[in-house]
Amino acid sequence: MKARVVLRVNAGIVLAIGAALLVPLAVSFIYGDGSWRSFFFPSLAMMTLGGAGVYLTRTPATRGTIEYVGTREIYFSVTLAWVLAALLGGVPFLIEGTFTSILDSSFETMSGFTTTGSTLLSDIEAETPSILFWRSMTQWLGGVGIVVLLVAVAPALGSGAARLLGAELSGLTQPRLTPRISDTAKALVGVYISISLAQTIALLIAGMNVYDAVVHTFTTVATGGFSPKTASIGHYDSVAVEAVAIFFMVVSGVSFSLYYLLYTRRDWRTLLDRELVAYLAIIAGSVVLVWGILVFTGDYAEDPADALRDSAFAVSSIITTTGFTTADFDTWDASAKAVLVALMFVGGCAGSTAGGIKIVRIMIVFRTVGGDVFRMIHPRAITPLRLGGNVIPEGVRLAVLALFAAWLITFAVATILVALQPNLTIVSAATAVAATLNVVGPGLGQVGASESYEVVNSFGRLVLTICMLLGRLEIFTALALLSPAFWRR
Numbered sequence: 231m232k233a234r235v236v237l238r239v240n241a242g243i244v245l246a247i248g249a250a251l252l253v254p255l256a257v258s259f260i261y262g263d264g265s266w267r268s269f270f271f272p273s274l275a276m277m278t279l280g281g282a283g284v285y286l287t288r289t290p291a292t293r294g295t296i297e298y299v300g301t302r303e304i305y306f307s308v309t310l311a312w313v314l315a316a317l318l319g320g321v322p323f324l325i326e327g328t329f330t331s332i333l334d335s336s337f338e339t340m341s342g343f344t345t346t347g348s349t350l351l352s353d354i355e356a357e358t359p360s361i362l363f364w365r366s367m368t369q370w371l372g373g374v375g376i377v378v379l380l381v382a383v384a385p386a387l388g389s390g391a392a393r394l395l396g397a398e399l400s401g402l403t404q405p406r407l408t409p410r411i412s413d414t415a416k417a418l419v420g421v422y423i424s425i426s427l428a429q430t431i432a433l434l435i436a437g438m439n440v441y442d443a444v445v446h447t448f449t450t451v452a453t454g455g456f457s458p459k460t461a462s463i464g465h466y467d468s469v470a471v472e473a474v475a476i477f478f479m480v481v482s483g484v485s486f487s488l489y490y491l492l493y494t495r496r497d498w499r500t501l502l503d504r505e506l507v508a509y510l511a512i513i514a515g516s517v518v519l520v521w522g523i524l525v526f527t528g529d530y531a532e533d534p535a536d537a538l539r540d541s542a543f544a545v546s547s548i549i550t551t552t553g554f555t556t557a558d559f560d561t562w563d564a565s566a567k568a569v570l571v572a573l574m575f576v577g578g579c580a581g582s583t584a585g586g587i588k589i590v591r592i593m594i595v596f597r598t599v600g601g602d603v604f605r606m607i608h609p610r611a612i613t614p615l616r617l618g619g620n621v622i623p624e625g626v627r628l629a630v631l632a633l634f635a636a637w638l639i640t641f642a643v644a645t646i647l648v649a650l651q652p653n654l655t656i657v658s659a660a661t662a663v664a665a666t667l668n669v670v671g672p673g674l675g676q677v678g679a680s681e682s683y684e685v686v687n688s689f690g691r692l693v694l695t696i697c698m699l700l701g702r703l704e705i706f707t708a709l710a711l712l713s714p715a716f717w718r719r
Contacts, residue, residue, distance in 0.1 A: 232303050236307050238287035239308075240283075240310055241286075242283075244279055245277055245283070245284055247280075247318050248274075249273070250371060251273035251322065252273055253364075254363045254364035257360040261358070263360055268361070309699070309708050312702065315343045315368075315372070317336055319342065319364075321335070323335040323338060323361070323365075333691055334691070336695060337350060337694070340699060341698060342372060342456060343368050343369070343371065344701065345369050345372050345583060345585070345669055345702070346553075346585070346666055346669040346670070346671055346701070346702075347449070347553035347671025348666055348673075348683050352681075354459060354460045362445065363458075366445040366446075368456075369452040370426070370454075372702075373453065373583040374418060374419055374422045374583065418486050421493075422451065425451050425482065425489075426447050428478075433447065445458050450478045451478060452482070452583050453483060453550045453585070455554050462556070464557065469539070472556060475554060476546045480550060483550035483577075483584040484578070485581030488500055488506060508589050509589045512573075512576065513545060516549065517538075524562060525537050529561075540559075541566075544557065544559050544570060548670060549573040549577065551586055551668055551670045552671070553670050553671025555672060555679040555680070558678065559678075560681075571664060574586065575587055577589070585668045586670075587634065591634065640667060645663045647689075648662055648690045651690050654690070655676060658674065666698045667697040667700060669702055
């Protein structure tokens with residue numbers, strides 16, 4: 231393994247996080263909240279070490295050729311980058327005293343950078359504005375991928391840059407939108423920033439102040455769900471704010487490559503993408519289903535309008551894996567909660583900031599099952615797997631089925647491990663794993679919409695932190711490091 235490549239990528243991550251800490255540092259000075267030390271000293275140390283690392287690991291000028299970077303370097307660099315981000319990003323929390331252990335600060339920061347939204351804070355308003363700003367900013371940075379930002383500004387990895395982007399955004403269906411991979415990364419970041427600006431303006435119009443609008447934009451566009459309010463979006467009790475949040479949660483669950491293609495081609499037929507149509511149909515169908523359950527089971531029997539409002543928000547928040555809440559859905563009928571748990575696993579579109587297995591993969595799994603049933607009835611029929619008029623290669627189909635199986639196995643094993651805690655119910659343990667593995671945020675029971683993850687013990691928090699990492703990297707990128715073959719020459 232080429233240590234220089236791994237060190238260069240992660241030195242860039244250290245430098246980027248150090249530079250990012252300057253933003254909450256400025257917020258601390260603006261609000262005079264006294265938290266400036268929590269950002270100044272870590273920022274100075276990280277920028278110094280990261281900058282020195284980038285300089286010392288630069289490609290020697292004497293080579294004159296682009297260096298080839300192998301798969302091992304790519305996967306190890308990406309996984310290590312997320313671990314480093316969680317460890318270093320949590321330093322301000324430790325200095326501030328928000329958390330007293332590295333495990334807890336890493337849990338919160340991993341939840342941020344992976345855009346999960348699970349939190350250990352039970353009284354969020356007790357923290358200073360700059361600490362909460364950094365907490366939400368980690369989600370915005372992690373939304374489009376720390377490594378994507380690195381590729382955009384430092385494409386010095388040559389032939390390895392494309393695979394670095396592919397390992398980071400493993401759900402991206404079209405990783406190369408432009409001839410140069412660095413231009414692709416910049417295009418995706420451009421779309422990301424444009425949506426962010428649009429939502430900030432929309433929230434200001436809806437009545438939020440500037441601070442709240444920016445912080446909630448950070449966590450909506452990233453489909454992360456961290457809010458500076460303990461009651462989340464429900465704190466505002468505003469139809470306008472909820473409508474803006476629903477719209478941008480759904481928008482952020484769509485593949486960013488579609489937005490880029492729509493902008494460059496000016497062809498509205500781009501919106502007829504099969505995955506996008508299925509995504510919107512699932513949302514609409516789930517909203518109607520949950521609304522019907524709430525109305526006819528008696529939870530909202532006397533107020534169907536409120537039932538529609540709450541079901542639309544909850545469904546949009548869960549399927550996009552954002553995790554914002556306006557109502558305590560843990561009190562809803564069991565069938566409504568079952569729908570929400572199922573949506574956790576479905577997730578958004580491939581190439582979006584949403585988590586979950588992704589719509590396109592779910593479609594391939596169902597098409598596979600349907601095709602196998604058809605071949606049982608017609609054994610001589612030749613029925614290639616098609617999606618949107620395109621034939622899905624056998625290798626892709628098998629990879630999707632393998633990922634689907636790995637996802638379920640990981641969920642089962644992690645649930646057993648978390649459930650070892652005696653005072654944690656099985657529903658709480660299972661939904662905690664589902665919420666972290668699918669990077670959703672809130673679960674049910676003791677980790678429900680109105681609760682934090684404080685009830686989970688240290689071992690459980692470690693397992694859930696690993697689940698966040700596995701879910702963000704879609705399992706195989708991280709699990710590849712556990713294979714003995716990965717480390718052989």
